[in-house]
Every structure is written in C-alpha cells, then in structure tokens.
Amino acid sequence: xxxxxxxxxxxxxxxxxxxxxxxxxxxxxxxxxxxxxxxxxxxxxxxxxxxxxxxxxxxxxxxxxxxxxxxxxxxxxxxxxxxxxxxxxxxxxxxxxxxxxxxxxxxxxxxxxxxxxxxxxxxxxxxxxxxxxxxxxxxxxxxxxxxxxxxxxxxxxxxxxxxxxxxxxxxxxxxxxxxxxxxxxxxxxxxxxxxxxxxxxxxxxxxxxxxxxxxxxxxxxxxxxxxxxxxxxxxxxxxxxxxxxxxxxxxxxxxxxxxxxxxxxxxxxxxxxxxxxxxxxxxxxxxxxxxxxxxxxxxxxxxxxxxxxxxxxxxxxxxxxxxxxxxxxxxxxxxxxxxxxxxxx
Numbered sequence: 001x002x003x004x005x006x007x008x009x010x011x012x013x014x015x016x017x018x019x020x021x022x023x024x025x026x027x028x029x030x031x032x033x034x035x036x037x038x039x040x041x042x043x044x045x046x047x048x049x050x051x052x053x054x055x056x057x058x059x060x061x062x063x064x065x066x067x068x069x070x071x072x073x074x075x076x077x078x079x080x081x082x083x084x085x086x087x088x089x090x091x092x093x094x095x096x097x098x099x100x101x102x103x104x105x106x107x108x109x110x111x112x113x114x115x116x117x118x119x120x121x122x123x124x125x126x127x128x129x130x131x132x133x134x135x136x137x138x139x140x141x142x143x144x145x146x147x148x149x150x151x152x153x154x155x156x157x158x159x160x161x162x163x164x165x166x167x168x169x170x171x172x173x174x175x176x177x178x179x180x181x182x183x184x185x186x187x188x189x190x191x192x193x194x195x196x197x198x199x200x201x202x203x204x205x206x207x208x209x210x211x212x213x214x215x216x217x218x219x220x221x222x223x224x225x226x227x228x229x230x231x232x233x234x235x236x237x238x239x240x241x242x243x244x245x246x247x248x249x250x251x252x253x254x255x256x257x258x259x260x261x262x263x264x265x266x267x268x269x270x271x272x273x274x275x276x277x278x279x280x281x282x283x284x285x286x287x288x289x290x291x292x293x294x295x296x297x298x299x300x301x302x303x304x305x306x307x308x309x310x311x312x313x314x315x316x317x318x319x320x321x322x323x324x325x326x327x328x329x330x331x332x333x334x335x336x337x338x339x340x341x342x343x344x345x
Contacts, residue, residue, distance in 0.1 A: 087332040096254030097281030103251040107237040108172035108278040113144025129304035152179040156194035157204040159259025162248035163218040182291040186262035259288030271296040275318040282331040
C-alpha cells in the first residue's frame with residue numbers, strides 16, 4: 001500500500017491530474033472493510049475504530065481538457081488496498097527511506113507521554129482509534145501533551161537537511177501542526193522569503209505567529225518548542241549534540257539528496273494539507289516531492305482519532321488539496337497526483 005490506502009479489500013479509482021483550465025468533479029465511493037487489528041506504529045497500515053463496514057467518499061477533479069488522454073487511472077498493478085503494500089516502482093524509495101528508522105532509533109514514532117491502556121469495548125466511542133482486541137477489551141492510545149498553539153507554527157526548511165530533520169522529529173513528538181514552507185535549492189519563492197525575513201541563508205528558520213518569536217538554529221528551535229508546547233524535556237535522541245546531527249545526516253544517505261533541489265512547478269493558491277509523521281518512509285517520499293515542487297503544506301502530525309473521525313480509518317500519509325478538492329491516501333498515488341497537477345515541464 002505505498003504509504004496508505006483505505007482498508008483491506010477496498011477498491012479505489014484515482015483521477016490523473018494535470019493543470020486544467022476547466023474541471024468537473026467526480027465522486028468515488030470507496031468501500032472499506034475496517035479491521036480492529038493493526039500494528040501500534042503503522043506507517044501505511046490501515047486500521048479503524050470499528051469492525052463495521054462504512055463508506056469513504058473521495059472527490060476527484062477530472063481534467064476536461066485532456067486532449068484525448070485518459071483522465072483516470074487505477075493503482076499500478078492493483079487498485080485493492082493492501083497492508084504495507086509497496087508499488088513496484090517505489091520499492092527502492094521505501095527501502096532507502098527506511099534506513100532512517102535504524103539511525104534515529106525511531107525518534108518521532110511516539111508522541112510525548114505516549115501510553116496504551118486496555119479499555120472495555122463498550123466504553124470506547126465508535127470514532128475512537130483503537131487496535132488489538134483482547135477478551136472484550138481494546139488497546140487505546142493516550143498521550144500527555146503540553147499547551148496547543150492556536151495557530152500553526154511556520155517553518156522554512158527542506159528535506160535533505162539533517163538540522164531540518166531534527167526539528168521535524170520534535171514536531172512529531174509534540175504532535176504539532178506546522179505550516180511548512182519548502183525551501184529547496186533554486187526555489188524562487190520561499191527560500192528568498194526566508195532569507196528576507198531572517199537575514200541569513202540558513203535553515204531551518206522558525207516563526208511562531210502565536211508569540212512573535214522567530215529563530216534559527218535547530219537546537220534552539222527544539223528547546224523553544226519543548227518549553228512552550230511540551231514538558232520542557234528534550235528527548236534523548238535529540239539532546240546528544242554532534243551525535244544527534246551525525247545520525248540525522250546518516251538517516252538520509254539512502255535518499256541521496258532527494259527533497260533538496262527545486263523542480264519547476266506552479267504555486268497553489270492555498271497550502272495543501274498532509275497527515276504524516278517524520279519516521280515513516282511512506283510519508284517521507286511524499287514530503288520529498290512536496291519540497292522539490294515547493295508546495296507549501298499544513299502538516300498534521302497524525303492525530304489518529306482526528307483522522308479516524310475525518311476518514312473512517314487511520315493511515316498515513318493522507319493528503320487533502322483544498323485547491324482541487326482531492327482527498328487521497330496511498331503514497332505512490334499522492335506522488336503521481338502532485339507531479340501531474342503542479343509540476344511544469
């Protein structure tokens with residue numbers, strides 16, 4: 001399931017997107033057989049809060065000016081969602097991205113204060129994310145998060161940067177919503193803007209619109225975020241100085257600079273929205289394309305209950321594009337969509 005899909009047994013029709021002049025809308029109904037058994041840390045693993053069957057409606061823009069080209073396609077090989085399925089052309093991408101899990105020991109997989117509890121099934125709301133059923137009880141996740149910012153933190157950064165990765169990891173640990181402004185090399189929009197705002201050609205650069213604070217230096221940003229929106233304690237793997245930076249750099253060797261250089265694209269009117277988390281190799285390959293195409297995006301660290309309520313299941317990555325109305329899972333299909341919609345020849 002190259003990153004995500006609806007659920008085991010679901011079928012999905014996905015529209016191929018190109019920059020259109022006129023569009024019509026088609027609604028694709030995706031039946032999902034929700035499973036109550038899933039892995040705790042599921043990157044591209046479908047799960048749900050209930051064993052009942054439901055419908056997820058995906059609005060797909062269709063290009064009316066396709067000039068004879070087919071305007072729709074299904075997932076290459078099969079349109080049936082599969083747990084941890086990797087589309088053939090993404091096998092090495094996922095393998096290379098997975099190296100980061102070993103080098104960074106999974107930092108960002110669990111949020112601050114993460115714990116699980118066995119709760120009687122009758123006490124669990126239908127829209128609550130849960131997994132593993134044992135003797136009439138289900139395993140429920142909980143956390144102990146700090147104050148929530150009213151407005152998303154803004155961060156200027158790019159994928160192929162170990163210092164930026166450190167900040168993205170703490171964003172996942174603190175379960176923060178962040179508006180990312182990608183700054184790939186050669187990018188005409190946000191890299192120059194970041195330099196103008198901060199006065200330095202240095203990344204990451206953070207702006208907190210809730211406090212008016214802006215700053216460089218990844219370690220300073222991490223300390224600020226845990227003090228303001230966490231418990232004040234920097235996680236071990238982010239507090240080891242040079243070793244943290246070294247392993248963050250080694251974590252990217254499998255991707256050979258992907259997500260670092262600008263590819264010509266058109267800028268969307270509104271930021272896209274992505275539900276994802278840093279350690280996931282499925283999420284990473286989507287983020288690389290978002291950065292290369294310089295597409296601003298509101299990044300939701302995967303609030304599982306929120307995503308279950310929104311879509312009926314939990315699985316990451318999940319993309320919503322307010323500019324076109326598209327809503328989709330599956331990392332491979334998301335990448336195809338982004339390139340077909342925003343990349344320029």
